[in-house]
Amino acid sequence: MDTRQFGRLKWPVSTLGYGMWGLAGWSGTDADEVGQALEAAVAAGVTFFDTAWGYGAGASERVLGSLVRAHPESRLYTATKIPPKNFTWPSRRGFTLDECFPPDHIRRFTERSLENLALPSVDLMQFHVWEDAWARDERWQRTMDDLRREGLIGGVGVSANRWEPWNCLDTLRTGVVDAVQVIYNIFDQSPEDELFAVCQELGVAVIARVPFDEGSLAGQIHAGSTFPEGDFRRIYFGPDNLRPTVAHVDALRAALPPDLPLAEAALRFSISHAAVSTVIPGMRRPSHVQANVNAVAHGPLAASMRTALRSHRWDRVPADWSL
Numbered sequence: 001m002d003t004r005q006f007g008r009l010k011w012p013v014s015t016l017g018y019g020m021w022g023l024a025g026w027s028g029t030d031a032d033e034v035g036q037a038l039e040a041a042v043a044a045g046v047t048f049f050d051t052a053w054g055y056g057a058g059a060s061e062r063v064l065g066s067l068v069r070a071h072p073e074s075r076l077y078t079a080t081k082i083p084p085k086n087f088t089w090p091s092r093r094g095f096t097l098d099e100c101f102p103p104d105h106i107r108r109f110t111e112r113s114l115e116n117l118a119l120p121s122v123d124l125m126q127f128h129v130w131e132d133a134w135a136r137d138e139r140w141q142r143t144m145d146d147l148r149r150e151g152l153i154g155g156v157g158v159s160a161n162r163w164e165p166w167n168c169l170d171t172l173r174t175g176v177v178d179a180v181q182v183i184y185n186i187f188d189q190s191p192e193d194e195l196f197a198v199c200q201e202l203g204v205a206v207i208a209r210v211p212f213d214e215g216s217l218a219g220q221i222h223a224g225s226t227f228p229e230g231d232f233r234r235i236y237f238g239p240d241n242l243r244p245t246v247a248h249v250d251a252l253r254a255a256l257p258p259d260l261p262l263a264e265a266a267l268r269f270s271i272s273h274a275a276v277s278t279v280i281p282g283m284r285r286p287s288h289v290q291a292n293v294n295a296v297a298h299g300p301l302a303a304s305m306r307t308a309l310r311s312h313r314w315d316r317v318p319a320d321w322s323l
Contacts, residue, residue, distance in 0.1 A: 001045025001293070006077075006277045007205030009155050009178050011123070013077055015271055016296045017048035019209060019280035020060045033285050038067050040289040042074060048278045050181070050207065052081035052128055053109055054089070058116040065117035078117065079124035079179075079207070081159055082109045089323050090161040091129040101127060101134070103143040110147055124179055126157035135171040144176060157181060157207070163188065163318050165195040172204050179205040184276065185213055186269050187248060187314040196275035205277040208270045212281055216245045217252075217266035235321050252312050260305075264295040269309060272300035 003012040018041050023034050049067070051060040061080055068076050084091060084100035091100060110125055125147065127140075134140065147153045157179035160168050165182050172180060180199060184191045188210070199206050212218040214236050223246050227234035237245065249262070256265055270279040279296075283289045301309075316322070 001047075002296070002299075003047070004277050006048075007178055007199070008203030009205065011077055013048040013278045014046045015278060016046055016267075016292055017050060017207070017278040017280040018046050019282045020049060020051040020064060021055050022282035022284050023051075023055065023060050023063055029284055034063065036286045037283050037289050038063070040286045041283065042067070042071055042076070044289060044293045046289075046293075047075060048077045048079070048207075048280070050079040050209075050280045052083070052126075053113050053116070054081065054083045054087075054128055058112065061113055061116035062118075065119055068117070068119060077123045078119065079126060079157065080113045080117070080122055081126040081128035082106055082113070084127075084129050089129055090164075090318060091131050093131070093133075095131060097134045097137050097140060100129065100131075101140055103139050106140065106143045107147065110152060114152065121152050121154060123154040124157050125153040125155070126159050126179070126181060128159050129161060130158045130168050130171065132167050132170045135168075135174055141174065141176045155179060157205075159209075160195075161318060162322050163190070163316050165191040165193070169194060169198055172198055172202055175202075177204060179207060179277075181207040181209055181280075183210045184208040184270055184273070184279075185211045185217055186252065186266055186309050186312050187213055187217070188316075189310070189313040190315060192273065196273060200275050206273075206275045208276045208279040211267050211270040211279050212263065213245070213266075216249050218263040219249075219261075221245060221249070232323065235323065238321050240319065240321055248312070248314055252309075255308065255312070263291065264298065265301070265305075265309075267292055267295045268298060268301045269306065271296060272306055 001014045004015055006013045049064050051064045085105045086099050144156045155178035158168050158177055159181040182191050215221050281292055
C-alpha cells in the first residue's frame with residue numbers, strides 16, 4: 001500500500017483509508033463481515049481509519065478501538081469527530097458556536113470518544129459540521145490547543161458540510177486546523193476550485209470522503225433502489241435525488257473505456273489530485289477491501305482521463321435530504 005504525507009503533521013498514511021460510517025446504522029451490515037473487512041484492511045496496509053461519535057452513538061468508535069488494540073505491532077492512525085451540541089447535520093447558516101461547539105461540549109465529547117475507543121489519545125479530532133463564521137472565535141481554538149497540549153489529541157480537523165468546500169477557508173487560515181475532510185468525487189469536483197490550493201499552501205491534509213457518492217459511483221444504485229427506515233441512503237436517494245443520480249451514472253458509464261470499471265474510475269479519480277492525502281470509502285465486506293486495494297494499486301488516473309471526466313461534474317445545492 002502506497003503512503004502519502006498527511007499535511008504538515010507528516011504522518012505517513014495509506015492512500016486508501018477506511019471510512020467507518022457504514023459500520024453502524026446502515027442496513028445490511030453484518031458484524032462478523034465487518035470484523036473480517038477490518039482485518040483484511042490492516043493486512044493490506046491500510047493505516048488511516050475515520051469514525052465519529054455520531055456513527056451509532058459511539059458504536060463505530062468502539063469497533064475502531066478494538067481494532068487498534070488488537071494490532072499493537074501496526075501504526076494505525078485514528079480519526080473521529082465531535083457531534084454538534086444541537087445534533088443537527090448539516091449545520092445551517094446562522095447557527096452559533098454556542099449552539100454547536102461550546103468549549104465544555106468539545107471537551108466532554110472528546111472524553112466520551114476516548115472512552116469509547118479505550119485509547120489514551122486520538123490522532124485526529126474533527127468537528128463533524130462546520131461554519132466558517134466561527135473561524136475567529138478563539139474559544140474553540142483554545143480548547144483544541146488545550147486538548148492537544150494535554151496529549152489527548154494529536155491534530156485538529158474540520159469536516160466540511162456536503163457540497164460546501166468553501167465553508168472552511170477562513171478557518172484553515174487561522175493555522176489551528178491540520179486537516180479538512182471534504183466530499184470529492186467525479187460528480188463533486190468543487191473542492192478543486194479553491195479549497196485544494198489553500199490546503200496545499202498551508203500544509204493542511206485533505207481527507208477525501210464519499211468517493212462513490214454513497215454507492216452510486218460504485219454501481220450499486222438503480223432506478224428501483226429502496227432502503228429501509230433508518231438507513232441514511234433512504235433519505236439521500238429519495239425522490240429528489242434518485243432519478244437524476246441514475247441518469248448521471250448512466251452518462252458516465254457510457255463515457256468510460258471498457259477496461260475501466262465505474263468503481264475503479266471513481267476511486268482512482270479521488271486519489272488523482274496531489275492535495276489529497278487519503279481517501280476513505282466505506283468497506284463493510286472483505287470483497288470491498290480487496291476491490292478498493294486493487295483499484296488504488298493502479299494509481300491516479302491519466303491526465304487525459306481526468307480531463308475527460310471534467311464534463312461529468314455535477315454541482316448541487318445542499319438540501320434537507322442531502323444531510
